[in-house]
Amino acid sequence: MKIKLYTPSDSSIAYSVGTTLDRFIKIKQDEFPFASGELSQILRDIALAAKIVNRETNRAGLANIGGAFGQTNVQGEEQQKLDVIANIRFMRALTKGGEVCAVVSEEDDEVIDLQNSSGKYVVAIDPLDGSSNIDVNISIGTIFSIYRRVTPLGRRILPQDIMQPGNQQVAAGYVLYGSSTMLVYTTGYGVNGFTYEPSLGEFFLSHPNMCAPKDGNIYSINEGTANLFETGLQKYIEKCKERQFSARYIGSLVADFHRNLLKGGIYIYPATSKSPKGKLRLLYEANALAFIAEQAGGMATDGFGRILDIEPTSLHQRTPLYIGSEKMVEEAEGFLKIKNERSISL
Numbered sequence: 001m002k003i004k005l006y007t008p009s010d011s012s013i014a015y016s017v018g019t020t021l022d023r024f025i026k027i028k029q030d031e032f033p034f035a036s037g038e039l040s041q042i043l044r045d046i047a048l049a050a051k052i053v054n055r056e057t058n059r060a061g062l063a064n065i066g067g068a069f070g071q072t073n074v075q076g077e078e079q080q081k082l083d084v085i086a087n088i089r090f091m092r093a094l095t096k097g098g099e100v101c102a103v104v105s106e107e108d109d110e111v112i113d114l115q116n117s118s119g120k121y122v123v124a125i126d127p128l129d130g131s132s133n134i135d136v137n138i139s140i141g142t143i144f145s146i147y148r149r150v151t152p153l154g155r156r157i158l159p160q161d162i163m164q165p166g167n168q169q170v171a172a173g174y175v176l177y178g179s180s181t182m183l184v185y186t187t188g189y190g191v192n193g194f195t196y197e198p199s200l201g202e203f204f205l206s207h208p209n210m211c212a213p214k215d216g217n218i219y220s221i222n223e224g225t226a227n228l229f230e231t232g233l234q235k236y237i238e239k240c241k242e243r244q245f246s247a248r249y250i251g252s253l254v255a256d257f258h259r260n261l262l263k264g265g266i267y268i269y270p271a272t273s274k275s276p277k278g279k280l281r282l283l284y285e286a287n288a289l290a291f292i293a294e295q296a297g298g299m300a301t302d303g304f305g306r307i308l309d310i311e312p313t314s315l316h317q318r319t320p321l322y323i324g325s326e327k328m329v330e331e332a333e334g335f336l337k338i339k340n341e342r343s344i345s346l
């Protein structure tokens with residue numbers, strides 16, 4: 001009996017396009033002799049909850065899941081039903097997974113202590129990003145950051161476990177519920193994207209080693225409040241128009257970020273005279289995407305400094321965000337600095 005050896009074309013790579021997320025996590029874990037599997041488990045828990053939220057999102061119009069929940073969250077924003085459903089689903093998966101001791105969520109005023117003294121990790125999460133787009137069938141997302149607790153296991157969680165700068169993240173990512181559903185994440189060793197195959201209930205590697213183009217011609221900003229922007233930013237936008245760059249703004253941070261990550265571009269949610277800290281939240285929006293952007297060769301600042309170096313002072317603190325292709329973010333920063341220097345010297 002003859003035995004034929006199977007030699008897949010790219011056998012040199014342990015994983016290739018089409019590898020399941022589970023397998024990819026396992027392979028990556030094996031690359032770290034000291035890895036003990038807890039972080040891998042959290043990534044699996046997040047993937048599981050994402051599958052459930054994906055199902056709810058897809059049938060939002062049918063199952064009376066759309067619309068307001070009838071309560072406001074700590075940001076004073078009206079919660080959508082899907083905000084609350086997603087929050088419950090991720091919280092449940094992270095609790096059941098058993099590796100997390102505390103969760104910071106956009107939808108909860110306080111830190112959620114999961115009463116799990118053996119949990120080594122803290123998760124900050126925006127369960128449903130782009131809430132204003134839920135009812136109009138436009139792409140929405142989930143954003144997550146993972147940190148290792150800094151206080152000893154078995155002790156009560158302390159503020160220092162939660163208030164860690166983004167440069168302490170051990171993993172971060174997002175889920176995009178769009179025409180297809182994708183999970184994109186980093187553990188500090190590059191960025192990989194997985195596409196969900198609903199009929200098989202699996203995420204498959206579809207975008208290995210994602211790299212942001214160094215430059216681009218897409219700018220994403222809500223110009224509705226342009227008259228409240230600082231002059232440096234107004235000048236930068238004029239420059240983009242002069243160059244006939246494409247203006248693209250979905251109004252879902254995850255979707256705008258993802259497009260620009262693939263095609264090259266800059267997303268800006270600036271400080272305005274009305275909101276001096278902008279709108280987006282540092283702990284569960286900006287930090288995660290900044291980690292991804294940097295790992296993909298892009299850049300993320302608040303207009304003046306690196307997002308990942310901001311020392312958090314409050315759970316739901318906001319930050320201006322300039323994120324995307326390196327050259328574009330650098331240039332936008334340059335415009336801000338010039339104008340600011342001029343206004344200071346006047």
Ligand SMILES: O=P(O)(O)OC[C@H]1O[C@](O)(COP(=O)(O)O)[C@@H](O)[C@@H]1O
Nearest residue numbers: 126128129130131132222251252253
């Ligand atoms: O309507 P605006 O002011 O442009 O804000 C849109 C931004 O607000 C957000 O919806 C805020 O996120 P949430 O939906 O999670 O609150 C971002 O996704 C989006 O980029």
Ligand SMILES: [Mg+2]
Nearest residue numbers: 126129130285
């Ligand atoms: Mg959000």
Ligand SMILES: [Mg+2]
Nearest residue numbers: 106126128129
């Ligand atoms: Mg949200």
